[in-house]
Amino acid sequence: MESRLISGYVRSANALTGGSFRVRGTVKVSGTPAQRRVVLFDSATGPRPLQPICATWSAVDGSYSFPRIADREYIVIAFDYPRDKNAAIADFVRPEPMP
Secondary structure (H helix, E strand, O other): OOOEEOOOOHHHHHHHEEEEEEEEEEOEEOOEEOOOEEEEEEOOOOOOOOOEEEEEEOOOOOEEEEEEEOOOOEEEEEEOOOOOOOOEEEEEEOOEEOO
16 A cells, blocks of 8 residues: 555645655554554644644555655554544654665
8 A cells, every 4th residue: 555645735745755764564453453544644843743744544464654754753643434443643653764
């Protein structure tokens, strides 16, 4: 699954995408891999903090990836669209270098 820039935030997203780093992980619901909407947020403070940068759906095996991003701190939120569970949030996420 390819991540997509969120429309309306392209100006700020361009400053954060195009890098050589990535954030990746696996979404699990009660220990089982799940397909969920995953959104990457810029965690920088300033006049417009917590801007959404990219969004994707996790794959059937729960995996997701946000490639080609800048080396900075992010917040990742996986939303549970069936509304059975709360969203899963990971903050202070640092990307890894892309291979």
